[in-house]
Amino acid sequence: MDLPVTPKASRLHIGIAGRVNVGKSSFLNMLAGQDLAITSALPGTTTDVVEKTMELLPLGPVTLIDTAGIDDASELGSxxxxxxxKALRRADILALVVTPDAWSAYEDxxxxxxRAAKVPVLIVINKTDLAEPSADFLSLIDVKRLxxxxxxxxxxAAESFRQAFKDAVRGLLPTLYTAPPSLLGxxxxxxxxxxxxxxxxxxxxAGRLIVPQVQALRDLLDSDASALVVKDREYAATLSRLKxxxxxxxxxxxxxxxVVADTPQGIPLTTFSILFARFKGDLNALARGAGVLNRLKPGDRILIAEGCSHHPLEDDIGRVKIPRWLRQFSGCELDISTCAGHDFPADLKDYRLIIHCxxxxxxRHExxxxxxxxxxxxxxxxxxGLAISVLQGVLERALSPFPGALAAYKGHFGT
Ligand SMILES: Nc1nc2c(ncn2[C@@H]2O[C@H](COP(=O)(O)OP(=O)(O)OP(=O)(O)O)[C@@H](O)[C@H]2O)c(=O)[nH]1
Ligand code: SF4
Ligand SMILES: [Mg+2]
Known part of the structure; x- marks a missing residue:
């Protein structure tokens, strides 16, 4: 966990998608005001995903993701x-580039x-210098409530197109599913x-706290609360001195x-991992998933998924400790596999449970x-974090500040 939480992780990501040759890369270049992505009249020009991070005032810093156009006829199709x-999974907003009057099942x-992934969509009708969209075409888009x-x-007229884009993105912001809750304030x-x-x-x-701890301190200060930071060894004595x-x-x-053993009942208690589970994902659903750990059967397939592949410290947790704890806790032989970074499998249906870092x-959107x-x-x-608390028998206590998540965990557990 001791990696910097890069500003990149909290930037608005806008994915640019569309059929080949509609002008996705040209649109990115226009927004950026420079020729970053290669464009050409040949379909299939963009083969690799191109990312551009920039300040798009007044939206603030955004990352634009230009993707390869998809054309079933191209050899590299699949x-x-x-x-x-994969690239679009990282998008908070999808800009779908089309050309006037061309709409197919692909766009739908x-x-x-x-929509299934709760990503708001903005249709960008490009190449209107060649032809204006017909009234029928526009009403088709309106009917789809896009x-x-x-x-x-x-x-x-790049400036007015750019401005229209920023206004439209701003209009979509309130619909973003990705707006995170407060960390703990x-x-x-x-x-x-x-x-x-x-x-x-x-x-x-050496010499510092890790980023999640610093973020928690900052959030407490922003919420006009105060914080007492203590090591686990001194915790019980320090707690007993509080009036x-x-x-x-x-x-x-x-x-x-x-810490659970040292904390009197009635004091709400949780872990940094659970705070970040809520900040970065859907805590209730993750708590429901944690309930599955109590019902594992021999041969169940478990996927341990890591978000990146460059953290030697945590290899130990994902690849050695958690598998060992899982086998001890369930008392049965499980089929455990791991993946890292962007290797998250496309087909998840045969897994009984995914335990994510x-x-x-x-x-948050990813x-x-x-x-x-x-x-x-x-x-x-x-x-x-949730899995470790289950395996140590303390998840119910660690979810005490989150009644919805606790109910989800217990509901699945069947108690
Ligand atoms: N007339 C006109 N041509 C455009 C416009 N936008 C892009 N083009 C041209 O359309 C062609 C394709 O543009 P690209 O930006 O490469 O299209 P793309 O969608 O990125 O294409 P792929 O990467 O191949 O999927 C190029 O020749 C561009 O110059 C536009 O608004 N008007
Ligand atoms: S594996 Fe997950 S938790 Fe660990 S450093 Fe990578 S993204 Fe962070
Ligand atoms: Mg392109």
Whole structure:
């Protein structure tokens, strides 16, 4: 978990999709005001996904993702489709580029997929210098209740096309499913006190706190609450010196069993991982998935999914510790596999459960998109933090500040 939470992870990601040659790359270049992506009259010019991060005032920093046009006739068809789909999973908003009066099942399918993943769609009608869209075409888009803009990426008047795009994106922002809840400030009254229990062991970086801890401190300050930070060893003694109990205790998952034992009932307690599960994903659904751990059977297929592939420290958790704990906890032999980074499998239906990492370098949207894919095939998903708390027998306590998630966990558990 000790990677910087890059600003990239919290930027608005806008995916640009559409059939070959409609002008996706030209549109990206027009927005950027420079020739970044190669464009040409040949269909299938873009073969790799091109990303451009830029300040799109007044929207703020955004990442534009230009994808390969999909054309069933092209030889690279299936590879491209897979690449484009992977890239689009990262999008918070989908800009679907079309040309006047050209609409097919392809556009409808993409829109259906985006809607299933709760991604708002903006139709960008390009090449209007060659032909204006007909009234019938525009009403077809209106009937589908889609936002649209029109213009020409190469035919001059770039400024007004760019402005229309920014206005339209701004209009879609309130519909974004990806707006995260507060990290923890909403769990305390104003002026409240949170105790953060932070183990300083060999795995802790020298001379500083890790990013999730710093983010929690900042969120508490933003919420007019205060924080007391203490190591697990000093926690019990420190708690006993407080005149009134804290409003919330947050601890690292690795020490949750001990912190639960040291915390009187009635004090809301959770872990950093659970806070981030809510911040980065859908806590209720992840808690429901955690319930599956109590009902594993021999041979069940479990996927342990890591959001990136460059964190030697955590290899141990995903590849060694969690599999070992799972086998001990369930008492049976399980079929456990792992994936990392963008290798998240397209077909999830045969997995009994997916246990995902905290996704510190993933956007909330990426996490939600993966959850959506699992949900479509009725595969449950949970994450490391929740799983570790279940395996240590303390998840009910660690979900005490989140009644909805607790009910989801217990409902699935059948108690
Ligand atoms: N007349 C006109 N031509 C355009 C416009 N936008 C793009 N083009 C041209 O259309 C052709 C395809 O543009 P690209 O931007 O490469 O299209 P693309 O959708 O990225 O294509 P692929 O990457 O092959 O899928 C190029 O020759 C562009 O110059 C436009 O608004 N008007
Ligand atoms: S595997 Fe997940 S939690 Fe670990 S560093 Fe990568 S994204 Fe973050
Ligand atoms: Mg292109």
């Amino acid at each position: 590879q491209r489709i897979a690449m484009t789909q 399918n993409l829109i259906n997929e985006a 936002a649209w803009i029109s213009g020409s990426a190469t035919g001059g 909403d769990l305390l009254p104003p002026g409240g006190l949170a105790v953060l229990v932070v183990p300083i062991d060999l795995g802790a970086p 009134t109990p804290p409003d919330l205790v947050v601890c690292d998952s690795q020490v949750v069993a001990r 905290g996704g510190c370098v993933m956007t 996490v939600l998109a993966r959850m959506g894919e699992a949900e479509t095939v009725q595969t449950e998903m949970t994450n490391y």
